Amino acid sequence: MKKGQILNRESFISNLSNILGREMPKEVVHPGLSSTPHLEIYKGFTQAQLAEEFHKNAQVNKAGSGGKIDSVIIEKKDLAKTVAEKLVEHGTGPIIAWNDERFAQWGLTDVLKDAYVWTDEKGRENVDKALNAHYGVCVSDLSLAETASYTVIDKLGKGRSSNFLPLNYVCIVPQSTIVPRLTQGMQKLHEMSKQGINPAAINFICGSSSSSDIELNKVWGVHGPIRLTYLIVSDL
Amino acid sequence: MGIKINNENFKKNLDKNLNNDFMRAAMVKAQDLINKNRTNVLSQLGDGNYREWQKLSGEVRAHVLENLDFYLNQFAENVVKNGGNVFFAKDAKEASEYVTKLAVERGVKKVVKAKSMVTEEIGLNHHLIDAGVDVKETDLAEYILQLDDWNPPSHMVVPSLHLNRTQIKDVFAKNGYSGKDIPEDLAAFARAQLRNEYVTADMGIYGCNFAIAESGAISLISNEGNIDLCTSAPELQVAVMGMERICATYEDADICISLLARNAVGAKSTSYTTFVNGITEEGAADGAKEFHVVIVDNGRSKVLKSQFKEVLQCMRCAACLNICPVYRQVGGHSYNAIYSGPLGVVLTPLLAGYDDFKELPYMCSLCGACTEVCPSNIPLHSLIHEHKRVLAEEKKVSAFWGASMSGAGMVLSRPWMYKLGTGVAPLMTKPLMVDGKIKKGISILKGWTDKRDLPALEVVRFRDWYAKRSKGGNK
Ligand code: SF4
Numbered sequence: 001m002k003k004g005q006i007l008n009r010e011s012f013i014s015n016l017s018n019i020l021g022r023e024m025p026k027e028v029v030h031p032g033l034s035s036t037p038h039l040e041i042y043k044g045f046t047q048a049q050l051a052e053e054f055h056k057n058a059q060v061n062k063a064g065s066g067g068k069i070d071s072v073i074i075e076k077k078d079l080a081k082t083v084a085e086k087l088v089e090h091g092t093g094p095i096i097a098w099n100d101e102r103f104a105q106w107g108l109t110d111v112l113k114d115a116y117v118w119t120d121e122k123g124r125e126n127v128d129k130a131l132n133a134h135y136g137v138c139v140s141d142l143s144l145a146e147t148a149s150y151t152v153i154d155k156l157g158k159g160r161s162s163n164f165l166p167l168n169y170v171c172i173v174p175q176s177t178i179v180p181r182l183t184q185g186m187q188k189l190h191e192m193s194k195q196g197i198n199p200a201a202i203n204f205i206c207g208s209s210s211s212s213d214i215e216l217n218k219v220w221g222v223h224g225p226i227r228l229t230y231l232i233v234s235d236l
Numbered sequence: 237m238g239i240k241i242n243n244e245n246f247k248k249n250l251d252k253n254l255n256n257d258f259m260r261a262a263m264v265k266a267q268d269l270i271n272k273n274r275t276n277v278l279s280q281l282g283d284g285n286y287r288e289w290q291k292l293s294g295e296v297r298a299h300v301l302e303n304l305d306f307y308l309n310q311f312a313e314n315v316v317k318n319g320g321n322v323f324f325a326k327d328a329k330e331a332s333e334y335v336t337k338l339a340v341e342r343g344v345k346k347v348v349k350a351k352s353m354v355t356e357e358i359g360l361n362h363h364l365i366d367a368g369v370d371v372k373e374t375d376l377a378e379y380i381l382q383l384d385d386w387n388p389p390s391h392m393v394v395p396s397l398h399l400n401r402t403q404i405k406d407v408f409a410k411n412g413y414s415g416k417d418i419p420e421d422l423a424a425f426a427r428a429q430l431r432n433e434y435v436t437a438d439m440g441i442y443g444c445n446f447a448i449a450e451s452g453a454i455s456l457i458s459n460e461g462n463i464d465l466c467t468s469a470p471e472l473q474v475a476v477m478g479m480e481r482i483c484a485t486y487e488d489a490d491i492c493i494s495l496l497a498r499n500a501v502g503a504k505s506t507s508y509t510t511f512v513n514g515i516t517e518e519g520a521a522d523g524a525k526e527f528h529v530v531i532v533d534n535g536r537s538k539v540l541k542s543q544f545k546e547v548l549q550c551m552r553c554a555a556c557l558n559i560c561p562v563y564r565q566v567g568g569h570s571y572n573a574i575y576s577g578p579l580g581v582v583l584t585p586l587l588a589g590y591d592d593f594k595e596l597p598y599m600c601s602l603c604g605a606c607t608e609v610c611p612s613n614i615p616l617h618s619l620i621h622e623h624k625r626v627l628a629e630e631k632k633v634s635a636f637w638g639a640s641m642s643g644a645g646m647v648l649s650r651p652w653m654y655k656l657g658t659g660v661a662p663l664m665t666k667p668l669m670v671d672g673k674i675k676k677g678i679s680i681l682k683g684w685t686d687k688r689d690l691p692a693l694e695v696v697r698f699r700d701w702y703a704k705r706s707k708g709g710n711k
Contacts, residue, residue: 003526004316007334009309012324012479012533016305019541024305030484031299033292037282038490057504118521126521127435127469147505154516154523160468161435161522164461182494182509186486189511193451193486198318198513200523201467202453207507209461213377213396214404214419215262216269222376222423223430224461 042145042180050145050178051232058148058230061207068208068220071148071173071230076106079172079233083137084111086170086229093134096166099157102139106172106236112137118159127161136166136225140173142188146181149206150230154199163203169225171205174236238328238359239573239588241388246572246595253570259390259398263567266397270558273502274609281498293495294613296488297549300449300480301540307449307482308531314452318514320527324479328358331532335441335474336363338528342472344369344438348430350456350463351375352443353392353552354478354532356574357587360441361386372433374462376426383407390568390576392554393500398567430462440470440524444477445551446492447529450485453511454529457496460507467512473524475512479531480540480548492551495611499553535587544619547582549612554579556606556616562599571596578606578616585623594633597623 017024042053051073058071074082087095095115097103103112115137116129130136138158140150150171152163163169179185185204192198209224220226242249253259278286300307312322325331339347347369349355361371361382373382377396381387384407389395396404405417408425415421442463444454454475456463467473483489497506516523539548557563557577568576573584573593581600585593597620606616627633 004319004321006312006316006322006324008324008326008330009312009322012326012531013305013309015533015537016308016479016540019537020302020305024309025303028303028306028484031295033487033491034295035288035292037285037288037292038494041282120519120521123521131431131435149505149509154520156517156520159520159522160464160516164464164468165431165435182505183487183490186490189453190450190486196317198314198451198453200318200513200516200520202511202513203464204505204509205507206505206509207459209459210507211376211423211460212501213375213380213394214422215401216266216394216397217419219420219423222427222460222462223374223434223465 038181038183041183045145045180047175047178048234050180051175051234053145054143054148054173054178054230055232057146061148065207065210065220068226069148069228071232073232073234076233076235079231080107080111082231083108083170083172086231087111087135087137089229090168090227091134093167094129094132095135095137096130096133096162097137098139098159098162100139103137118157118162120156120159126159127165130159130161130165133162133166134168136162136169138163138169138171140171140177142185143173143178144181144185144204144206145178147204147206148230149182149204151185152201152203152205154201160201163205164209164224166225167221168227168229169208170229170231172236173230173232175232175234176236237356237362237386237388237574239357239575239584240592241569241573244572249572250566250570253567254565256398256567258400259567259569260565262397262400263564266391266394267558267564270502274499274555274558277498277502277504280504281494289491289495290611290613292491293551293611294549296483296491297551297612298546300482300484300488301545301548303484304479304482304540307484308479311447311449311452311482312529312531314449315514315527315529316452318452318527320452320514320529323528323530325530325532325534327534328532331358331476331530331534332360332363334530335360335476335528336367336369338472338474339364339369339439340367342438342526344472346370346372346433346437347439347441348372348374348433348437348466348470349378349440350442350458350466351378351395352441352476353574354443355441355476356389358476358532358534360476372430372437374430374433374466375458375460376423376462379426379430380404380407383411388569389574391557392552392575392579398569434465435469437470439472439474440466441474441476442466444475444481444529445496446489447477447482448486448489448511449482451513453513455489455493456508456510456512457493457506458508458510459501464508464510467510467524469522471525473512473526474528474530476530476532479533479536492611496551496553499555499609499611539586542586543622544582544586546614547579547586547616547619549614550579550583551612552579553611555609555611559605559609561601561603561605566599571599578620582616582619582623590627590631590633594627594631597627
């Protein structure tokens with residue numbers, strides 16, 4: 001099969017048009033939503049208030065996860081020290097981090113000096129490093145207050161596996177990236193899509209990997225990270 | 237596997253399940269736990285006006301169905317713009333053959349697969365296995381069921397609900413586990429077994445919660461993170477979706493996703509909400525280098541044409557299973573199909589025909605609880621009632637022929653179940669009543685009323701009944 005093919009489209013779509021009793025329309029005007037309760041959530045909140053809500057909801061997740069999820073609100077001046085503490089909190093081991101210039105800008109070069117930096121040119125070695133990593137470090141591209149979710153928008157230098165394979169995860173959440181909820185996340189993806197930008201993967205993540213498949217007992221770290229710590233940075 | 241999960245006689249199957257005490261207790265526990273969490277989390281959604289969100293979600297899904305040709309076409313075009321390929325499959329065979337051929341042509345030895353109802357429906361696993369491909373189910377429950385010789389799922393969200401920890405330990409023991417029946421240890425065993433599979437598989441297969449027409453994205457909702465791992469390392473990836481699982485825009489998907497996790501697992505969000513858009517950037521060390529979406533009809537277009545079309549709004553959250561008093565008693569396997577509970581009662585006969593599933597519409601007390609909770613605003617109990625009408629009036633099938641007598645009797649012999657009413661059931665039975673008793677029988681009532689009179693249905697709102705029962709009332 002050639003790249004970019006659509007197979008059996010004509011018969012499939014025309015069958016549907018027949019069922020719907022008309023030709024396929026050239027344009028469909030979306031009627032819009034008849035009400036907008038999703039726009040009311042945290043409406044008018046300041047960034048600081050959103051950060052508080054993010055933290056509060058992360059603490060709810062902490063309680064629900066028996067401490068597997070945690071969050072702290074800090075200032076940029078304390079970021080390097082806090083990252084260093086968090087990277088030994090659950091034992092020591094290999095660290096993997098994105099290839100992201102913000103780490104240097106925020107004074108994390110020294111803290112991450114032993115970390116393996118995701119380097120796409122090295123191919124599969126990256127995936128193996130992620131598989132054996134004790135800690136992963138990332139920066140949230142967009143953060144959702146309602147669910148205490150961070151977002152990873154796929155780009156070279158980040159690596160998808162690096163987000164899902166390490167045992168423990170430390171995520172830096174700049175306060176400026178916090179929006180009320182998924183609604184604003186979807187608005188951002190809509191805007192990007194309108195400009196023809198559709199990143200290969202967008203991951204909204206609000207917890208560590210969990211399952212209730214054995215007699216409904218919640219267990220953590222069934223595939224991906226067991227622990228997740230947010231560092232909410234109030235002046236970033 | 238396909239839609240039908242066994243060839244046993246319906247009554248025999250039902251009797252077997254009614255005698256499975258662990259399974260029945262598990263259903264009760266699951267319903268109580270998930271519903272408690274669901275009620276709590278829905279009360280915190282905005283100002284707690286669930287009805288408003290439910291209505292919106294129904295509107296969004298209905299709009300797509302009215303314009304399904306347009307939105308599927310738009311979606312397919314956008315998948316291609318993102319570097320992917322699209323295959324429209326008219327039935328299960330075409331869909332499975334396409335994926336299997338792809339695997340064989342690309343020399344795929346191992347597939348990591350995430351839980352997906354539509355891949356169960358089309359029997360994809362066995363197609364691949366027959367072609368010599370090693371398939372690894374990665375969702376913990378599906379992994380357990382695969383190791384247990386492809387034991388069928390009994391719940392859409394918690395497929396292994398019918399197995400207890402000792403049974404799971406025994407299944408794992410046959411595969412090298414030597415520990416105790418402690419959930420954490422069992423999960424750790426699965427983790428150790430599966431982690432390496434993700435990074436060595438040649439192909440990742442997953443389903444689709446909602447496709448986004450405006451961008452060509454596939455959304456995937458999960459707690460375990462296994463789906464994300466299936467979208468990460470394998471270079472060849474395939475998403476399989478029922479043709480109705482589409483939203484026009486990201487904004488529409490926001491409404492649906494906001495309701496999905498809350499209804500499915502009683503949480504504000506699952507741990508992972510993911511969107512994948514075709515192939516990865518040139519030069520990336522992981523992610524899909526080749527991406528395919530298989531869009532499956534398999535009987536859905538016939539449903540779209542019918543009076544049952546609203547069932548295509550379903551988002552597979554299982555809230556209707558979790559609230560259904562019949563499901564609570566009989567469990568998922570009693571429906572003889574991968575789709576169970578009220579959704580299964582409506583959908584299975586439509587996709588797989590009445591011949592093997594004519595008993596299903598009678599697995600319902602018409603209490604209306606499913607309709608009340610459904611986040612897709614589907615009038616489930618009305619559709620079930622319509623099935624009964626079709627069976628009785630068009631197919632001339634009597635509700636109480638031989639085998640199904642027991643199933644219907646099971647419902648009716650439990651006063652608490654029978655007493656459920658929503659204001660709809662009493663109206664429907666009104667013409668049958670003489671002196672406050674139901675004397676004349678239609679569908680489920682026929683046959684039963686030949687033997688004895690039933691008390692008239694009570695006008696009790698489901699939520700009132702449920703609130704009372706939750707406080708320790710009649711189970
Ligand atoms: S019918 Fe409604 S409640 Fe049942 S699974 Fe579908 S969306 Fe959920």
